[in-house]
Structures are given as structure tokens and as C-alpha cells.
Amino acid sequence: xxxxxxxxxxxxxxxxxxxxxxxxxxxxxxxxxxxxxxxxxxxxxxxxxxxxxxxxxxxxxxxxxxxxxxxxxxxxxxxxxxxxxxxxxxxxxxxxxxxxxxxxxxxxxxxxxxxxxxxxxxxxxxxxxxxxxxxxx
Amino acid sequence: xxxxxxxxxxxxxxxxxxxxxxxxxxxxxxxxxxxxxxxxxxxxxxxxxxxxxxxxxxxxxxxxxxxxxxxxxxxxxxxxxxxxxxxxxxxxxxxxxxxxxxxxxxxxxxxxxxxxxxxxxxxxxxxxxxxxxxxxxxxxxxxxxxxxxxxxxxxxxxxxxxxxxxxxxxxxxxxxxxxxxxxxxxxxxxxxxxxxxxxxxxxxxxxxxxxxxxxxxxxxxxxxxxxxxxxxxxxxxxxxxxxxxxxxxxxxxxxxxxxxxxxxxxxxxx
Numbered sequence: 001x002x003x004x005x006x007x008x009x010x011x012x013x014x015x016x017x018x019x020x021x022x023x024x025x026x027x028x029x030x031x032x033x034x035x036x037x038x039x040x041x042x043x044x045x046x047x048x049x050x051x052x053x054x055x056x057x058x059x060x061x062x063x064x065x066x067x068x069x070x071x072x073x074x075x076x077x078x079x080x081x082x083x084x085x086x087x088x089x090x091x092x093x094x095x096x097x098x099x100x101x102x103x104x105x106x107x108x109x110x111x112x113x114x115x116x117x118x119x120x121x122x123x124x125x126x127x128x129x130x131x132x133x134x135x136x137x
Numbered sequence: 138x139x140x141x142x143x144x145x146x147x148x149x150x151x152x153x154x155x156x157x158x159x160x161x162x163x164x165x166x167x168x169x170x171x172x173x174x175x176x177x178x179x180x181x182x183x184x185x186x187x188x189x190x191x192x193x194x195x196x197x198x199x200x201x202x203x204x205x206x207x208x209x210x211x212x213x214x215x216x217x218x219x220x221x222x223x224x225x226x227x228x229x230x231x232x233x234x235x236x237x238x239x240x241x242x243x244x245x246x247x248x249x250x251x252x253x254x255x256x257x258x259x260x261x262x263x264x265x266x267x268x269x270x271x272x273x274x275x276x277x278x279x280x281x282x283x284x285x286x287x288x289x290x291x292x293x294x295x296x297x298x299x300x301x302x303x304x305x306x307x308x309x310x311x312x313x314x315x316x317x318x319x320x321x322x323x324x325x326x327x328x329x330x331x332x333x334x335x336x337x338x339x340x341x342x343x344x345x346x347x348x349x350x351x352x353x354x355x356x357x358x359x360x361x362x363x364x365x366x367x368x369x370x371x372x373x374x375x376x377x378x379x380x381x382x383x384x385x386x387x388x389x390x391x392x393x394x395x396x397x398x399x400x401x402x403x404x405x406x407x
Contacts, residue, residue, distance in 0.1 A: 005169045013199060016215055018175050038199050040181020044168025044192075076326040104181055129168050 001131040005041065008124045009068075009108035013037040025055065028064075029118040034110040038071065042106055045127030048098035050082055054121040057089050062117030064088075066110050068125070070103030078107065087119075101127065153338045153354070157233045157402030161222065164398050165192040172399070176219035177201045178384070186323060186332055188237060188397035195241070196220060196384040197393040198249075203385035208282075209252040209269050211289060211304045211370050217250070217385020222401065226378045228257060228345045233402035234380045235340035235354075238270070240318035242392045243327060246272045249386045251394060255343045256367075256379050262298065263372035266343040266350055267383075269306050276319040279337065281310040281355040286348075286366035300370040307365070312337070312356045336397070342404055343367065345378075351404070 010026035011017055015037065028034055042048060052066055066084040071077075082098045108123055163172055165182050172194070174180045183195040196218045203216035213219045226232065234255050240246075254267040267284040288305035290297035317335030340359075342351035348369070350362035380401055386392055 003168055014177055014201060016176060037177070038179045038197070040179045040195070040197075041169070043181040043183070044170075074325040104183070104185075105179070127168075 003129050003131050004126055005045070006124055006126045007039065007041050008122065009036050009039060010123050011037045025120055025122045027118065027120040028110065028112050030112070031114065031117060032112050034112070036108040036110075039106045040104065042101050042125065042127045043104040044129060045101050046129040048101050048128070049126040050084060050096040050098055051124050051126065052084050052087070052093040052121060054087055054089070054091050054093065054119060056118070056120035057087075059117035060115040062088055062112070062114035062119070064110065064112055064119045064121065066108060066123060068098060069107050069109055071105035073104075081106065098125070154235050154340060154400055154402060155354070155359070156342070157404040159400055160403045161401045162398065163194070163222070165194050170194065172220050172222050174218055174220050176213070176215050176217055176383075178218040180218060180220050183395060186239070186241060186334070186395045188336060191397065193395040193397040194220070194399070195393050195395050196382065198384065198386045198391060200389045200391050202389055203250065203387055205387040208304055208306045209250050209267060209284070209383060211265065211284065211302060211368055212263070212300050213254065213381065213383050214250070214385045217383060219381055219383050221379050221381035224378045224380065224401070226257065226345060228259065230346070230406050231342065231344045231351060231404035232378070233340055233342040233404050235338070235400045235402065236382065237336050237338050237397040239334040239336045239395050240272060240316060241322065241334060241395045242324045243322055243329065244390050244392045245394065246275045246277075246316065246318040248388045249392055250384070252383045253339060253341060254379070254381045254383065255341060257345055258372050258374055258376045260373065260376045261371070263370050263374065264345065264348055265368045265370065266341060267368075268339065268341050268353055270337070270339060270355070272316040272318045276315045276317070278314065279312040279316040279355065280308050281312070281339070281353050282306040282308045283350060283353065283362065283365060284368045286368040289368050298369050298371045300372065304368070309362060309365075310353055310355045310358050310360045312358060314356055334395075
């Protein structure tokens, strides 16, 4: 048996997720670096499966690169934990395993580059940990 | 080691809950939190700060700001964390909500607001009971200040149920203890690593039949609030009862608190 959970990784830090209107699927238009909100949902998870599904891609020389970053609390900085290589077209991108999920807090950094680029996509991560959880843990 | 079911249940209930039947408990043992942040900032299951051998829940503003209000308002401030459990109750029961909490990071004795609420809606109005757990300065005694329904309605003159109107909070209890926000903090980038901290306890009880407060316990002090009314505001939002904890700040400095062993109690059918 296992415990699994999934959440999208594309909410802005100042977005309230209630209402289902803000983030999934996500469209990013124009060259930019998008930093998601901080996700504490994975603090209890041991492993992750990073999932990217691109349903629209336009522009010239456009690329979309996803980096999963973890919060180094002692230093107060974000550190790269996993990367999905640059994508340029509609694709069901091969999942990337993140094992283990060392950090409590993660965010997605999404870099869009190129000339008049635009991408519509779903970015999420499935978290996994073993069951049972010890009662004294 | 897996504990027997009954043993696990007993150790999960805080001994300071003096009344009521435990209707739910959030001890954060499960890796996926069952409560939801309906605001900004973040919450997470925290194994750096534990209580009674259990993880706790950290509430972090994430640098988001609340606009600098004078108090926690008539409705929850969406510029911060609003972590909640929703239940359905038909205005005929007396409910309690209890938490342990500690001021974990620096910068919590000013420009930060901590509150807990029980509120319900009937389709036309929201009825809020809220206590502002006000640190009240550096290592001062913490104040328990409630959203005073009658005083708030009076302060709003001809529009007594306007949600955006000013709120009036009345101090009903003062802890004998220091708030702990000026010392014993856990804030690694500034060399504070105190995992033990100083844990407060608060329990709010409300009567939805009478639309009155019942009582508030802050640390070891318990006060009768039966003369105070809940606040009434216009609302067509989800007609359900909410138990929530609100945490926000008026500056972008990251700050955080921890909550342990969140318990909802059914005190009586009214």
C-alpha cells in the first residue's frame, strides 16, 4: 500500500486557489521567468513524479524549461532539485522522478524563452510515501 | 512501533480540552494535510517542530502582505493564510475549536495577526465568532480579543451587516504568561534553533442557536463570553460551518507560526 497525492505547480504566490480559476492548465505568453507559489503539500512525501503536458506551443524558437526548486531554510535560498529539459512543441513529456524529496517546500520555476512564445500546459507532481505511517511519527 | 488504536487516540487529545466530545482532530500525523489553505502563503506538515511526538502544521506568510489592517476584521483577511476545516451544522449546536500554537519565527510580536474562527452561513448572512490571539508586543502577556458582534454593528451605523465595515475587537482575557515571541524562536537564517519554543493553548466555544459566544480559554485562563454576540455580515457564500485559523502580516518579511493538535468539539445540541 502507498499514500499518493497530486497537485498542480502553477499557482502564483498571491493567488487564492479556491474557485478553480487561476492556474490549471496554465498559459504563459511572452518570454518570462515564472515562479510558482510555495508548495508545502509535499512535506510528508518521500518521492515525486514531475509531470508536464504541453497542449499548445507557438512562437519562433520558443522553449519552455521547468526546474523544481527546494527551499533551503537554513540559508534562506531556493536550490534546484530537478529539471525537465527544454521543450518546444506540443508533447506529453516523459515524467521525471524526483527521489527523494529532501525538502519540505518546493516551487516550480518555469522559464519561457524565444520570440513571441506562448505555451499552454499542465505541470504537476505526484507525491508518494509508504504506508503505514508509524503511529509515533 | 504501531500503537494500539485506543492508546493512539488518547495521546492525540490535548489534556486542556475541558469540555465537549471530540468531533474531529487534526494531529498532522497523516502525510497529507486534511485542512486547506483558502488564502495565500502556505501551510505544511512540519517535522522540525513537533509536539507530543506528532508533527505540527506550519503557517507561513511567504512574504505576502495583508494591507495593514487594524485588526483581523469582520471576514478573514485573504492577504494571508486562512487554513480551514468545513463542516455542516444547522444552527442548532454548540461547537468548540481548540489549538496549541507557538510563535515560531522572529517578527511575530508586531505587524503580524493570528486569529481563530468558527463561523457559519445560512445563505444570506455569515455569523462569525473570532478570537484575535494578539501577542501585544515583545514578550508581553498575550491578549484574547473577540470580534464583538454588538459593538461592531453599532460601529457600522446604518449598514450594520456590511462585510467591509470596521470591526470592533474587545479584550476578554489576558494571559498571565509572556507570549514567547521575543525569545525561544526557531528561525534558522538568524541563528535561532529552539525547537521546544513556548506553546499556547486556545479554545473557543460558540452557540449557533443563540448566535452567541460561550467561552474562551487562553492558556490556563477560561472566561465566560455568554453576553457577547457573534458578528453578522451579509454573505451568499457557501452555507456551511467553517473552523479556521488566520495568519497574516503587514510587511513582506517572511514569518511563521506552528499549530499542533487542532481539535473540534461538539459541546451540545442547542
